[in-house]
Amino acid sequence: MEILVCVKRVPDTAENEFELNSDGNDLDRDDLVYSVNEWDNYAVEEAIQIVDDKGGNVTVVTVGDDESEEVLRREMAMGANNGVLLSDDAFEGADGKGIAGILKAEIESGKYDLILTGAQADEGAGQVGGMLAAMLDLPYASLVNKIEVIDDSKISVGREIEGGNQEMNEIELPCVLSIQTGINEPRYVGIRGIRKVASVEIPVKGASDLGVDPAVVGADGAKTKRVDYFVPELGDGAEMLEGSTEEIIEKLIEKLKAKGGL
């Protein structure tokens, strides 16, 4: 099975405290720690497991800048066979459809049985997979938390739905799936694994290589545009308990008693 997995380099929410820049139109990105989007690691792990079982290749692809190459290398250290970086100044300002349009061009230059994305990335949209499927006219299932290959032409997939229930479907290949966390346990990537793939050639493709029109997939084609970032004042916010840990605990215990917590 030939599997393509779309991955994205994102600011790591566990490692960063986000600040806005002085203009308020972007995050202060100078000291941000980036990593692979959490969901994408599950997608790559799933692809590797399928290929280990059924044969084939896993290709990882990202639309990003030069620095995005590091996430491709990380996923190749996990076990992906190939990486492709789609990068062009003209891609800057692309919205979800722009990203999907760029990925579509790359997908059509190959032959894939299965295309995986993460369920969502840093912007919390969860859009690229569904858009890609519609553009390619392929069947789609989102939030997939189980995959079983039935034969060369169909697979069984479980979708996570509300309340922890699982919706089982049969879906024809080729198809696009967005992968939900928890579907597997992504393998650990050590520094040694990264070193092994450090010198592997990763092709870089721009708009003309892909045959996409920057006026469509870039900022000019974007119907959805981010205007600014801000930190909302939601209600009153929490009453922050301050002082030494002892003092805080004393105050907290009083409150817990009053509210029935003790």
Add this chain to the structure above:
Amino acid sequence: MADIFAYVPHKVGVVEDIAYEYPDAAAKIDTGAAVTAIVTGTGADLDKACETLTGYYKEVIKVDQAELSYPNAEIIRKVLVNIVPAGAIVLAPHDTFGMDLAPGLSVKMDAGYAADIVDIEGTDGSDLKLVRQELGGAVSTHVTCDSSSGAVLTIRPGAFTPAEDASAGGSVTDKSGDAGDLSSKRTFVEVVEAEVGDVDITKSDVLVSIGRGIEDEENIEVAQELADAMGAVVSCSRPIVDAKWLEKSRQVGTSGQTVKPKVYLAMGISGSFQHMGGVKGNPFIVAVNKNAKAPIFQVADVGIVEDILDFMPELTEAIEDL
């Protein structure tokens, strides 16, 4: 402004809460907009859903087909492309169904798309002025979405004010005949219900809930000791279940359990909407987080900036000494 169509999911005829929230969202796009509810399904369940909706919408479109008895987003997408006029604005919920349906729908309608909308600030020409969040709620953003050739928006459940007045006296239009081709390369098989775990977190008045801040499986003991001292039960956020450190039945959130405790201690939980979506009944929320900017502090009653691994044992000791 364009006409607005709101897709309403229902379970056996009981419409999802988002049905009551769409009218507020639509009014925030344009107070004068005509909003039409669209509901699909079959038979008596569908009619029951329609009856509810006529209380809140002047116009309700129903599509009754046997193939729609289970909401397969792949099929519903095709139906909506046939039913919704070009250039319209379509609202769908930002939940596991809407995420399945809406991005592809926007492609097939050749319309703009914006996901997980938490607020709407009107329009500027054909641009919709929207508010959303990024990075698990750590920051908010204003976005514009060009609706000149239509737009599809997914609305965060619970973000808009539900309508209470059920006196719209609307009418139902049957468009079952316009549904079109209902074939799909994705076939629904069955729903597998979540497993019941050893503890029922929904029954406890006090929850000590742990998130990724617990850092290590071994540290769960520290939370269990606190819970024991308080006579509480340990629940958790999703990453703890994904890591297989606790059973799925302990997970609070939209894809886990809905809990209604009196007191909810969020320990090392950032406060994503999918997590908080499972915390109902307005409990007293205490958040302990080492990041003073964690979004959980916007929804908690009491906030403490501390390392939970130091704080929990000290709190346990103080409670045991009472």
